[in-house]
Amino acid sequence: MDDINLTIAKIAHEIRNPLTLIHSSLQLMETTHPEVKDFQFWSQTLEDVEYLNQLLDDLAAYSDSRRFFMCEVDLKEVFHSLEESLKPYILANRKNFTVHMPAQLPTVFGNPIKLKQAFLNLLKNAFESTGENGCVSLSARKYLDQIIIRVTDDGCGMTPEAAETLFVPFTSHKAGGTGLGLAITQKIITAHYGHIDVASSPGRGSVFTVTLPHI
Numbered sequence: 001m002d003d004i005n006l007t008i009a010k011i012a013h014e015i016r017n018p019l020t021l022i023h024s025s026l027q028l029m030e031t032t033h034p035e036v037k038d039f040q041f042w043s044q045t046l047e048d049v050e051y052l053n054q055l056l057d058d059l060a061a062y063s064d065s066r067r068f069f070m071c072e073v074d075l076k077e078v079f080h081s082l083e084e085s086l087k088p089y090i091l092a093n094r095k096n097f098t099v100h101m102p103a104q105l106p107t108v109f110g111n112p113i114k115l116k117q118a119f120l121n122l123l124k125n126a127f128e129s130t131g132e133n134g135c136v137s138l139s140a141r142k143y144l145d146q147i148i149i150r151v152t153d154d155g156c157g158m159t160p161e162a163a164e165t166l167f168v169p170f171t172s173h174k175a176g177g178t179g180l181g182l183a184i185t186q187k188i189i190t191a192h193y194g195h196i197d198v199a200s201s202p203g204r205g206s207v208f209t210v211t212l213p214h215i
Helices: 003-032 034-038 042-063 075-092 112-128 160-164 181-191
Strands: 071-073 096-100 108-110 135-143 146-153 195-200 206-213
Touching (some): 042 181, 071 075, 071 112, 075 112, 108 112, 112 206
Antiparallel strands (some): 146 206
16 A cells, blocks of 8 residues: 555554444434424434445555455346345435346456445446436446456436546545546556546536456
């Protein structure tokens, strides 16, 4: 871990300890005095604490430069696991999700948990950019010695200026975002010797394309 990442990890660790105590205190207050839930700004305070916790999680993930365990990975299994994980969200938010892939798909060399994290980030962003009944698709195909995976949505899209800074840490284009999700995704894909890019235009949705070498 380099000096910058080590510093980020230390700061995140130091902040997490008192934040955990604050969160526990708020939960105890709500349990012993349920009337606080009716107080002005109470729910906003809880949301702010949750946001800080998410920010610390993202900081820890981004600053973690350790090499992770790599093995032969079946992407179809990863994508099936993603479908199962997303089902409650899709049903609750009235989204449409389709998966397209061939019957046979070569394996890749990687870490299944990290790959799931990367594609989950992409899919969550895609869903959040769409309105009610929004459509998101995930597709994969083999091309020469690579596997090309696309996450496509019919959401709000983005300007060329926004797309240029999409993978820059702490640059967020959505309310409540930490600006680290896509930076972490890019870091994971790069660690798998892959590449990620985006094509988008306002009002016409976005397409994220991930290219990974297969075994």
